[in-house]
Amino acid sequence: MEDGFTKVCRVSELSENQGKRFLINDVDIAVFKVNGEIFVLNNVCPHQHTSVIYDGFVEDGCVVCPAHGWMFNLKTGKQPTGARGLDSYQVKIIDDEVFAIVKAKELKW
Numbered sequence: 001m002e003d004g005f006t007k008v009c010r011v012s013e014l015s016e017n018q019g020k021r022f023l024i025n026d027v028d029i030a031v032f033k034v035n036g037e038i039f040v041l042n043n044v045c046p047h048q049h050t051s052v053i054y055d056g057f058v059e060d061g062c063v064v065c066p067a068h069g070w071m072f073n074l075k076t077g078k079q080p081t082g083a084r085g086l087d088s089y090q091v092k093i094i095d096d097e098v099f100a101i102v103k104a105k106e107l108k109w
């Protein structure tokens, strides 16, 4: 799409409170549906750089990394402490389709 949005999946493919993993524009992402709302986050936990966020469980508006329990806000990707978080991506729903603006993180040296 010209506005930077890329099609990710269908809303009907997603289960409530359960993440799903996709590779979009070479970025590993985790998509969640919580109370009917869709959230798209980077799938790679900043703790040990493991691609497991999609497998985390949802609690209090956060996803909890299944490896060691770091929590990330579903909307912002931030940890409750404000420490290193996940990238979160802008989402748009058209009919049954989920679109997101997914960009690789720029490396900062």
Ligand code: FES
Pocket (backbone or CB within 6 Å): 045, 046, 047, 048, 049, 050, 065, 066, 067, 068, 069, 070
């Ligand atoms: S890898 Fe996610 S909390 Fe350790």
